[in-house]
Amino acid sequence: xxxxxxxxxxxxxxxxxxxxxxxxxxxxxxxxxxxxxxxxxxxxxxxxxxxxxxxxxxxxxxxxxxxxxxxxxxxxxxxxxxxxxxxxxxxxxxxxxxxxxxxxxxxxxxxxxxxxxxxxxxxxxxxxxxxxxxxxxxxxxxxxxxxxxxxxxxxxxxxxxxxxxxxxxxxxxxxxxxxxxxxxxxxxxxxxxxxxxxxxxxxxxxxxxxxxxxxxxxxxxxxxxxxxxxxxxxxxxxxxxxxxxxxxxxxxxxxxxxxxxxxxxxxxxxxxxxxxxxxxxxxxxxxx
Amino acid sequence: xxxxxxxxxxxxxxxxxxxxxxxxxxxxxxxxxxxxxxxxxxxxxxxxxxxxxxxxxxxxxxxxxxxxxxxxxxxxxxxxxxxxxxxxxxxxxxxxxxxxxxxxxxxxxxxxxxxxxxxxxxxxxxxxxxxxxxxxxxxxxxxxxxxxxxxxxxxxxxxxxxxxxxxxxxxxxxxxxxxxxxxxxxxxxxxxxxxxxxxxxxxxxxxxxxxxxxxxxxxxxxxxxxxxxxxxxxxxxxxxxxxxxxxxxxxxxxxxxxxxxxxxxxxxxxxxxxxxxxxxxxxxxxxxxxxxxxxxxxxxxxxxxxxxxxxxxxxxxxxxxxx
Numbered sequence: 001x002x003x004x005x006x007x008x009x010x011x012x013x014x015x016x017x018x019x020x021x022x023x024x025x026x027x028x029x030x031x032x033x034x035x036x037x038x039x040x041x042x043x044x045x046x047x048x049x050x051x052x053x054x055x056x057x058x059x060x061x062x063x064x065x066x067x068x069x070x071x072x073x074x075x076x077x078x079x080x081x082x083x084x085x086x087x088x089x090x091x092x093x094x095x096x097x098x099x100x101x102x103x104x105x106x107x108x109x110x111x112x113x114x115x116x117x118x119x120x121x122x123x124x125x126x127x128x129x130x131x132x133x134x135x136x137x138x139x140x141x142x143x144x145x146x147x148x149x150x151x152x153x154x155x156x157x158x159x160x161x162x163x164x165x166x167x168x169x170x171x172x173x174x175x176x177x178x179x180x181x182x183x184x185x186x187x188x189x190x191x192x193x194x195x196x197x198x199x200x201x202x203x204x205x206x207x208x209x210x211x212x213x214x215x216x217x218x219x220x221x222x223x224x225x226x227x228x229x230x231x232x233x234x235x236x237x238x239x240x241x242x243x244x245x246x247x248x249x250x251x252x253x254x255x256x257x258x259x260x261x262x263x264x265x266x267x268x269x270x271x272x273x274x275x276x277x278x279x280x281x282x283x284x285x286x287x288x
Numbered sequence: 289x290x291x292x293x294x295x296x297x298x299x300x301x302x303x304x305x306x307x308x309x310x311x312x313x314x315x316x317x318x319x320x321x322x323x324x325x326x327x328x329x330x331x332x333x334x335x336x337x338x339x340x341x342x343x344x345x346x347x348x349x350x351x352x353x354x355x356x357x358x359x360x361x362x363x364x365x366x367x368x369x370x371x372x373x374x375x376x377x378x379x380x381x382x383x384x385x386x387x388x389x390x391x392x393x394x395x396x397x398x399x400x401x402x403x404x405x406x407x408x409x410x411x412x413x414x415x416x417x418x419x420x421x422x423x424x425x426x427x428x429x430x431x432x433x434x435x436x437x438x439x440x441x442x443x444x445x446x447x448x449x450x451x452x453x454x455x456x457x458x459x460x461x462x463x464x465x466x467x468x469x470x471x472x473x474x475x476x477x478x479x480x481x482x483x484x485x486x487x488x489x490x491x492x493x494x495x496x497x498x499x500x501x502x503x504x505x506x507x508x509x510x511x512x513x514x515x516x517x518x519x520x521x522x523x524x525x526x527x528x529x530x531x532x533x534x535x536x537x538x539x540x541x542x543x544x545x546x547x548x549x550x551x552x553x554x555x556x557x558x559x560x561x562x563x564x565x566x567x568x569x570x571x572x573x574x575x576x577x578x579x580x581x582x583x584x585x586x587x588x589x590x591x592x593x594x595x596x597x598x599x600x601x602x603x604x605x606x607x608x609x610x611x
Binding site: 091187189191221 | 473479502516527528537
């Protein structure tokens, strides 16, 4: 046996061993989850009962759009709008997979038609227009559908003089729609300009993670910008910055806490306090 | 301009043309040395070059255009100022402690019309590039631009932006001082302007860094320039996990003027001299000037409200989806 053979054999054994581990994890995985932050094994039920926040270290797990809506809106008050808007493939984009097949996979994974759910709800009795992004659908990337649905719900808020809240969770623009996705940044910012002029409250809540095109458009032009605890928020990705400036970044760089120190956000909220904080803010800005 | 005397740097795909041209020179020399008449051969070769050149430049692939757009000798903002403006007075600073050299702006006169001219600046030497950060603005650059937008709005000056940037700078200070917020605020505030705004992508129009100066009544692009949401290299390394797939990504992203025209993202493609703007900066500038003056005329007599509505509806209509 040559040395290379020996290494190959060892590698194969390691891969086989890893596969076995995964198998074992799967059966446990149904009941237990590993906290990404403190690595403690958490019973899934406990985690769910704790709003998907690690009871040991307060790490906020990402949550889906529907779950988020349940957390902040009054029971059964959410009325979804513009569900009929669905993605297509204007550029016939194919990378290692075609765009339509990525859309299908994302739909299967998230149960959504695109990366945002919009509608109206009441928050402690106050009617509000909301848009909630979902990272599970293609990394929450912004394409034509996300841009259009956010624009429409904000137009609805404008027309009906409602306060509005957008929850962001996005890796950035949707590359599969190229310049069309870039233009969604302009489109969504233009409607925020109209809300400003109509003096209607527009709040953005930046959740884990918010990057790229969303940070550089409707995400950071809220009258009030809130970040959820621990969320990573930035324009460029950490790796890109490290490669550009050729140095390691501080561990807490681009976290909500770091941005608060830099004066980029108004305050940080823990998930359990989110509804109450939003409700108070709306009340303080809209009471006569 | 100093650059005119410099030899043009030849791109890889142009090399066959120059090989023929070298051969012609060689023949001419031999002919002179030996007194043998090669005129007919030379003429034939020259004809061939002409045809070949025409074919090559007419059917440039997106990836070849990308290289022209990035050509180190491509005319930059100050070149256009030199050829287009009768007057240009640069206005510096964001008034909050910074003057970003990657974005230059000032009041200018173009064929007797007073305008606000703002653009990203790329250098042609390493020294120049270090000064203007290779044309990649910091948040403070966008805030300087915003200050100038508001100034122009106050004094009723049409705003022209010339864009050639790899994108907003991805650095530590940029994140700490709000790169995303600076761009987003520009997008929002450009929507509110009450003067005509015209944007031209003159080279690279990469991502939010380009859009931050381009929410305009009219958006134009030079023939070989490109406008995209992410650089083809970035896209290739994310989607293909292989940055050497950049050529394929360039095709997939549909970044050329003609593609963008088709999707309604740009309104006009401005013709470049044969081979690209760097072969004749003056001719390029004249083409650009002509389009700018015509565009300014288009918006003459429109009320502030009409200008805002036109701009708003234009961007409102962007995007393709099913419903």
